[in-house]
Amino acid sequence: KQECEVLFFPDNRVACKSHFIGEGCGKLGCHFSHEPNSLSKLFEYLTKARKSLDVCVFVFTCSSLADILVEAHKKGVVVRVITDDEQVDVSNSQIWKLRKEGIIVRTDRSSFFMHHKFVVVDQAFLMNGSFNWTNQAITGNQENLMITYSTDLVQQYSQEFDKLWKQFNPQ
Template sequence: MLPKSNFAKGALIVVASAVTSEIVYWVYLLFWDKAWKKYGTKKQTQCDNVVTEVIFFPDDKIACKAHFASEDGCENKMCRFTHEANSLSRLYGYLTSAKTSLDVSVFVITCTDLADLLIEAHKRGVLVRVITDDEQVDITGSQIWKLRSAGINVRTDQSSYNMHHKFVVVDKMFLLNGSFNWTRQAITGNQENLMIINSSKIVSLYLGEFEKLWQNFDPKNRNGTSFQKRNF
């Protein structure tokens, strides 16, 4: 049996240990909880910012480009296009918001309104670069030569395989990516989707791919092998 003084000391140590462990536990809970909340909030915020929206086609009607994408608006009282907001008007909005760059990699471009928006962006000083499929350049309604005539640099693959991407990066900040070709059929006929993403990581991956293709499809970098592939 412990002497009285030793017994008191032992009891004190036990109580002190219990109190200390309780304090440590509550401090841990407090900080862990705060950290969890902070991390959880941050994580949630990041997730919210990855995909900003998804727009689906077809639209019932073609959105009026003059109404949605020009300063003066539509002055045509007999306008046959819709002035109601829809998926195409959202796309107009992203393209007209470009201030520095538009990196466009789209398989088919026959829609005059969308091509005109690229030309207008080019005229207001936006660096517009277009990559498309070589076999779509001369199809009926192709806008590629119009883009080139306006001074926009367009590059194509030189392959029997398709340059099948359908994405645009706006100001190196927003990625618009999905199934959507720039055709009237895609706007008012097909089921299509276009996801708008502003995750810097995802955007940089697409920009990297765009730069790779841009270099590969530079006419100066073409070699005999890529031309020969067209014969197979």
């Protein structure tokens, strides 16, 4: 069990999801990356989830990452998503796809930003940094995503997630 890892972006190319976490990629001349990079590691961390994925992210437009949440949800992982209300309807937003598949997404209903970008997986590890779930963050921007198994940190972000989850309950 490693204590921490840091993923820096941008990657040169988008990682091939099938190659890293799917049934393998049979595409001749596949133009996605089959070499490990930051995104492929993110894919792998997210697919470690067995019980819960608590995702708190400001902008969510990357369809591969949405697909991973949907696949986890279908396998019985409890997926909860918090995002910014103004980001729900931007071009390529994945929020409606998540909702259509039955994943509950809550928003801040405020003109300020729900600006966090963190995930708590199985209450076991935390991923946190500057990284929004967008294609621009993967291959364009300078970004960081820190993974830690520190129980103290995992608990503090879990508590913050639960606090916001209640606060943003629409009922």
